[in-house]
Amino acid sequence: MGSREEMQSLVTAYRLSAAVAVAADLGIADALAEGPRSVADLSVDVPADPDGLRRLLRALTAVGVCRETDGLYALTEMGRWLRTDVTGSLRPLAQTLVDPAVWAAWGHLGHSVRTGDTAFEALHGIDVWTHRERHPAQNAVFNANMASLSARVADSVAATYDFSGFASVVDVGGGLGVLLEAVLARNEHLTGTVFDQAHVVGQAPPSGGESLGLRWSAQSGDFFGAVPAGDCMLLKSILHDWPDARCVQILHACRRSLNLGGVILVIERVLGRPGHEVGTTMSDLNMLVLPGGRERSEQEYAALAASAGLRLRRVVHTSSPMSIIEVVPV
Numbered sequence: 001m002g003s004r005e006e007m008q009s010l011v012t013a014y015r016l017s018a019a020v021a022v023a024a025d026l027g028i029a030d031a032l033a034e035g036p037r038s039v040a041d042l043s044v045d046v047p048a049d050p051d052g053l054r055r056l057l058r059a060l061t062a063v064g065v066c067r068e069t070d071g072l073y074a075l076t077e078m079g080r081w082l083r084t085d086v087t088g089s090l091r092p093l094a095q096t097l098v099d100p101a102v103w104a105a106w107g108h109l110g111h112s113v114r115t116g117d118t119a120f121e122a123l124h125g126i127d128v129w130t131h132r133e134r135h136p137a138q139n140a141v142f143n144a145n146m147a148s149l150s151a152r153v154a155d156s157v158a159a160t161y162d163f164s165g166f167a168s169v170v171d172v173g174g175g176l177g178v179l180l181e182a183v184l185a186r187n188e189h190l191t192g193t194v195f196d197q198a199h200v201v202g203q204a205p206p207s208g209g210e211s212l213g214l215r216w217s218a219q220s221g222d223f224f225g226a227v228p229a230g231d232c233m234l235l236k237s238i239l240h241d242w243p244d245a246r247c248v249q250i251l252h253a254c255r256r257s258l259n260l261g262g263v264i265l266v267i268e269r270v271l272g273r274p275g276h277e278v279g280t281t282m283s284d285l286n287m288l289v290l291p292g293g294r295e296r297s298e299q300e301y302a303a304l305a306a307s308a309g310l311r312l313r314r315v316v317h318t319s320s321p322m323s324i325i326e327v328v329p330v
Helices: 004-010 015-025 040-045 050-062 090-099 099-109 109-115 117-122 128-134 136-162 177-188 245-255 277-289 300-305
Strands: 066-069 072-075 167-171 190-195 214-219 230-236 259-268 308-319 323-329
Touching: 004 015, 004 323, 015 050, 015 090, 040 050, 050 066, 066 099, 090 099, 090 136, 099 109, 099 128, 109 117, 109 277, 117 277, 128 136, 136 177, 167 177, 177 190, 177 230, 190 277, 230 245, 245 300, 259 277, 277 323, 300 308, 300 323
Parallel strands: 167 190, 167 230, 190 214, 230 259
Antiparallel strands: 066 072, 259 323, 308 323
């Protein structure tokens, strides 16, 4: 059984989240990238009060983000994940908590649990998407976070699924196109389109590869209405943002644009997958608090597919926390 101390750690975990978020926002990991530095030296580059910075670094050292030797602070192996230049960086994720509106919405979780309403919208009077549109800096952090999280799973998705039977793929709601880039890089026969809103969509591969660019196109629009035609539709971390009725709209739009013999690949966390319970259930609460969506079980995805005239054919787990839910027209 868990101890009182373990429960106390759970109760006060918000303090740790806040400390890591502030460290990320200040760029402390980037400032320590070249090696150990004193607080006095670090405060030249980090916009912080030296005493406050020292106290933050002490806390980060206590939990293993930093280490201290003779008054000099350095990053640990874990702490390097807050560096901007690391593939799959967690800095953008941590920075999302610096937004007072997001932080306050999590404090409103109890309202969501009692009523079923989305905490963010109940508290602020607008949905989280409108909030991001009105706050470009926060929107940029969100987009960077989506790209970074995609980088973590893109290679595993591209390596796990066999794309050899397709000629074209469409990354629906693909943002900068991190997943599309990984799929095209492993499948030289494919052409691909990334599709998202105009202020988000990646006009060229994120890595800037010229050869890949010849097989790359970008289109903007609304995935509730219509999406570009293709043999394979990728929907990564899209459906979990939305309630069931809106998910069915998205799936209908994809089905209408799907070429004969094509498939839709829903790439999401799946409730009940062994070994991923904590991450998936916490993500589910995040969907309740912020956009109003939810994580779902395999059975729930099958029901969504059926409502859109589709059939869940199989679920393929990847080496990442994400699974590939393959659906096809009935």
